Amino acid sequence: MAPPQIYTSPYPNVPILTTSIFTRLFASRGDDIGGFPGSCKAFVDATSGASITRAQLRHLSLTLAYGLKHHPNTSQFANRGSTVLIYSPNSLAWPVVLFGSVAAGLRCTLANSAYTSHELAFQYSDSGAKLIFTTEDGLAVVRSMFAESGIGKDDADMRIIVIGNDLRWAGGPSAPRSPATAGLLRMEDLLGKGELKQEEKFEGPLANQTVYLCYSSGTTGKPKGVETTHQNMTTLVDIVRAVFPTLNADTDNMLGILPFYHIYGVAKLLHFPFTCGCPVIIQTRFDPVQFCAVIEKYKVTISLVVPPVLVVLSRHPAVEQYDLSSLQVLFSGAAPLGHSLVKSVKDRLLSKRKGQNPLGITQGYGLTETSPTTHLLPIPDADHKMGSIGILLPNLEARLVDDDAGKVDARTGEPGELWIRGKTVMKGYLNNTTATKNSITPDGWFKTGDVAIRDQEGFYYIVDRRKELIKYKGFQVPPAELENVLLTHPDIADVAVIGLESIKEATELPRAYIVHANPDKVKTAKAQLEFAQSVVKWIETKVARHKFLRGGVGIIDVVPKSAAGKILRRELRELSKQQAERGELGTEVKARL
Numbered sequence: 001m002a003p004p005q006i007y008t009s010p011y012p013n014v015p016i017l018t019t020s021i022f023t024r025l026f027a028s029r030g031d032d033i034g035g036f037p038g039s040c041k042a043f044v045d046a047t048s049g050a051s052i053t054r055a056q057l058r059h060l061s062l063t064l065a066y067g068l069k070h071h072p073n074t075s076q077f078a079n080r081g082s083t084v085l086i087y088s089p090n091s092l093a094w095p096v097v098l099f100g101s102v103a104a105g106l107r108c109t110l111a112n113s114a115y116t117s118h119e120l121a122f123q124y125s126d127s128g129a130k131l132i133f134t135t136e137d138g139l140a141v142v143r144s145m146f147a148e149s150g151i152g153k154d155d156a157d158m159r160i161i162v163i164g165n166d167l168r169w170a171g172g173p174s175a176p177r178s179p180a181t182a183g184l185l186r187m188e189d190l191l192g193k194g195e196l197k198q199e200e201k202f203e204g205p206l207a208n209q210t211v212y213l214c215y216s217s218g219t220t221g222k223p224k225g226v227e228t229t230h231q232n233m234t235t236l237v238d239i240v241r242a243v244f245p246t247l248n249a250d251t252d253n254m255l256g257i258l259p260f261y262h263i264y265g266v267a268k269l270l271h272f273p274f275t276c277g278c279p280v281i282i283q284t285r286f287d288p289v290q291f292c293a294v295i296e297k298y299k300v301t302i303s304l305v306v307p308p309v310l311v312v313l314s315r316h317p318a319v320e321q322y323d324l325s326s327l328q329v330l331f332s333g334a335a336p337l338g339h340s341l342v343k344s345v346k347d348r349l350l351s352k353r354k355g356q357n358p359l360g361i362t363q364g365y366g367l368t369e370t371s372p373t374t375h376l377l378p379i380p381d382a383d384h385k386m387g388s389i390g391i392l393l394p395n396l397e398a399r400l401v402d403d404d405a406g407k408v409d410a411r412t413g414e415p416g417e418l419w420i421r422g423k424t425v426m427k428g429y430l431n432n433t434t435a436t437k438n439s440i441t442p443d444g445w446f447k448t449g450d451v452a453i454r455d456q457e458g459f460y461y462i463v464d465r466r467k468e469l470i471k472y473k474g475f476q477v478p479p480a481e482l483e484n485v486l487l488t489h490p491d492i493a494d495v496a497v498i499g500l501e502s503i504k505e506a507t508e509l510p511r512a513y514i515v516h517a518n519p520d521k522v523k524t525a526k527a528q529l530e531f532a533q534s535v536v537k538w539i540e541t542k543v544a545r546h547k548f549l550r551g552g553v554g555i556i557d558v559v560p561k562s563a564a565g566k567i568l569r570r571e572l573r574e575l576s577k578q579q580a581e582r583g584e585l586g587t588e589v590k591a592r593l
Contacts, residue, residue, distance in 0.1 A: 004399055005409040010458055011394040014242050016423060020202035021211055021233040022102045025274055026058045033058055036249055036277035045092040046255075046283045046294045050172025054274070057095055060169075060191065062199065064100025067190025068131075073158050074185070077130035080105035080200055083213065085129040086261065087120060087138050089113045089284050092170055093163045093187055094260045095270050097133050100190075102211060105200030109213035109225065110261035117144035125149060126431060127213050127225055133161045133187070136178040162186045207231040210427055214263045214368050225430030228263070232371040235423040236267055237275045239393045243376045245302070245329050245360065249277030255294060255303040257286045263368045264334050268304055278302075288312050292322035299326040306334045306565035307341065310361075311487065311494065314344045315517070324349060325357050329379065332363040333372075335565045336462055338484030339387040365389035365462060369439070369446055371424040374398070375460055388459040389452075396422035398460075399445065400452060406441060415463045418452040419445040451478075468569060470499035470508045472546045477510050479569075482549075485542050486512060489535065493517040494559045496567045500551040500576060500585065511551030511585075512539075513572050515559060528555045552585065 017024055024034075031038050038055030045051070052060065068078040078084075084106050086097055101108050109127035111120055124132065124145060134142045139162065146156035162184050165175035169188050202209055207230040215223040247254075254273050258265035273280050281298050283290060286309060294300065310332060313319055327349070342361045349359055360379040366372030377390030392398050400416030402408040410416025425446045428436035440446050451463040463469075463478045470477040479497035486495045494515040499508040514535065522528045532553035539549050554575075560568040579585050 002409075004406070007392060007398045007400075007454065007458070009392040009394045009396060011242050011391070013395045014238050016238060016395060017234050018204055018207045018231060019234060020102070020199065020207065020230045021271070022061070022099060022199045023201065023203075024234045024237070025099070025271065026061070026199070028058065031055070034274065040249065040277060041279040042274060043092055043095055044253075044279055044281045044298070045167065045170070045172060046281050046290075046298070048167060048172045050092060050167045050170045051279075052092065052096075052170050056170075057099065059195065060096045061099040061103045062196045063191050063194070064096055064187070065104035065199065066194040066196045068101065068104045068106070069196075070193060071185070071190055074131060074161070074190070077159065078104055078106060081107065081209070082131075083107045083109055083127050083129040084131040084133065085109045085111055085124055085127065087111045087113060087115070087132060087134045087142060088163050088261075089135065090256065090260050090265075090282050091135075091163065091284065092167060092172070092282055094282070097163065097187065098260075098266070098270060103196060103199040105202075107210050107213060109215070110266060111215070112261055113138065113259065115141070117141050117148055120145040121148045122222065123215055123225075131159050131161060133163055135163050136165065136181055139178070139180055139184075157184055160184050161190070164188070202230045207234070208427065210430075212263075212266065213430060214261070214266070216368055224432055224435055226263070226368045227427035227430050228368075228371055229427050232424050232426065233267065233271060235395065236371045236373065237272050239395050239424070240268075240272055240373050240376065241275060242394050243378060243391070244272070245331070245362075245379050247273065247276040247278040247302070252301045253279045253281060253298060255283065255291070255298075255300045256280045257283045257291060257309070258304055258306070259285075262334075263372045264304070264306075264366075267372060268333075288316045289318045289321075292318040292324060295324050295327055296322040301326055302329040302331065303327065304331050304333065307332055307337050308335075308494070308561070308565050310337070310341055310345050314341065314348060315493075319348060320352075325353050328357065328359060330359070330361045332361070333366065335567070336480040336484070337363045337387070338480075338487065340484060340488045342386050344488075363389060365450075365460070367448055369426045370420055370448075371426065374420050374422075374424070377459075381459070385459050388455075388461050390460065391458055392460070396420060396424065398454075400454060401447075406445065413453060413455065415451045415453050417466050418448045418450050418460070418462075420448060421445045468498075470497075470510050472509065472550070473507045477508075477547050479510070482510060482512065482539070482543065482547060485539065486514070486535070489538060491517050491521075491531070492535070496559045496569065496572055497549075498551075498569050498572050498576065500580075502550075509551035510547065510549050511554065511576065512549050513554045513556050513559065513575070515556060519557070522555055531555065554579070 033054040041051045042054045042057045068074050162181045210227040211230045212228040213225045256269040362377045362382040364373050365375040375389040399419040400410040402410045402416045421444045453461045482497045516522045535553045536549045560571040
């Protein structure tokens with residue numbers, strides 16, 4: 001048997017530290033914090049303009065850590081290795097809460113701020129969390145979560161730390177307190193009680209201890225807790241820096257709209273820019289008008305986004321109402337980004353600049369399990385390799401595998417499942433050894449489940465998820481490819497493609513679920529049918545015969561997606577199943593679940 005084909009990065013390996021992520025970020029020497037002057041801004045609240053410097057963030061983090069370890073409410077729950085849950089939208093308090101918890105030696109599990117009490121209860125229990133940081137708005141959900149978990153009110157209230165809207169601790173404006181928070185510990189109560197002389201250390205082998213627990217989006221089954229270690233994070237920030245667009249600490253700033261509870265947001269907004277001396281403007285959530293207004297106000301030079309944000313930028317009128325000329329880089333991740341969408345956004349934004357100030361739109365690739373980034377498309381290659389996820393980052397290895405056992409490699413230029421090996425691969429899934437063994441081989445290869453092609457120049461292209469590929473009479477039909485084509489239709493705002501199983505033809509049929517760009521035009525069943533039929537005919541002029549939408553087109557209000565923008569195809573398969581049971585898809589068709 002031939003040895004496996006192992007690919008490496010065209011970039012040389014970089015030195016890798018074996019230390020805690022806090023030490024990597026905040027190592028100080030005199031007035032220098034992490035390689036840059038402590039007086040430099042680290043994070044800015046987009047709405048109020050309140051900010052914290054690098055030195056202030058280090059001090060606040062060590063102060064919060066001291067408070068956690070010594071306050072009578074929290075000390076019993078804040079032993080080294082204990083877990084704290086953060087349940088909050090983006091805010092200026094986030095980096096203080098996160099890094100303060102890490103400095104105290106705690107593990108942080110980051111929960112979707114839109115979770116219901118039932119969803120939150122699962123993560124709280126599964127992660128083994130004791131303390132929970134939440135906002136005033138999230139308090140009702142947290143209390144319901146504790147009630148569902150069988151934890152009494154008095155005990156629950158001892159575990160809650162409220163992140164208020166008052167920003168006076170950061171030199172910002174005050175805000176009234178909700179009466180519902182009376183008697184509860186607040187983040188500010190943990191500040192000013194003292195300061196740890198140094199953070200809890202995780203040196204050498206201890207760097208392989210878990211620091212973050214993000215939960216996978218749960219597109220199939222229950223979400224799984226991904227154990228991200230200190231080593232994973234220190235490796236990630238250093239290998240990304242080698243390929244990421246160069247950030248100038250004096251002139252660049254980054255707009256942070258990605259949710260911090262997701263690995264993409266926490267790694268690439270709270271960690272990575274800090275290592276480059278680049279301040280981050282924090283926006284609570286994505287709003288098209290506010291996004292454009294903040295870019296104009298702060299002269300933002302770079303923003304990390306997901307493809308749905310670019311869809312909005314390609315069409316929303318706010319783009320014409322604000323000056324976005326400072327923007328030099330849009331970096332996309334978390335879901336596939338197609339050539340046509342990149343071109344439409346770039347053409348629109350550049351048309352206002354009249355040749356002034358270049359704009360690069362690029363993307364990267366990664367998973368929660370790889371901390372996250374494994375590939376990145378360099379800006380110089382962004383135009384002529386549009387649609388590619390880029391090149392493999394240094395210090396990582398990759399394979400393209402053609403079988404489940406990893407014994408057969410895909411031939412050059414042909415698709416195979418992407419496997420990754422390196423120090424950014426997670427420790428494993430928490431409390432789930434079976435899932436860990438199924439995803440990481442004995443020799444350390446993580447099976448991504450994504451199907452990729454590598455061209456002769458070493459650039460990778462994601463074709464689709466291995467389990468989501470539609471097989472039509474032996475031909476592979478990648479949903480993402482069809483979706484990218486459909487998004488070029490002027491009347492389609494969003495779309496997702498799944499496979500239906502045809503009993504009659506003994507094969508799968510591609511079916512598209514579409515969000516109309518002007519919903520008022522498809523209010524009646526007749527209008528929906530006519531539009532659906534027109535799309536079926538339209539796509540036949542764009543793709544090969546085996547990719548035709550033989551499963552038809554359905555009209556929906558919104559495409560279900562995870563917080564990171566990944567399509568939740570399971571929900572659409574369930575919808576198709578219900579439609580099939582009602583006979584709406586014909587008697588010979590059923591959804592593949």
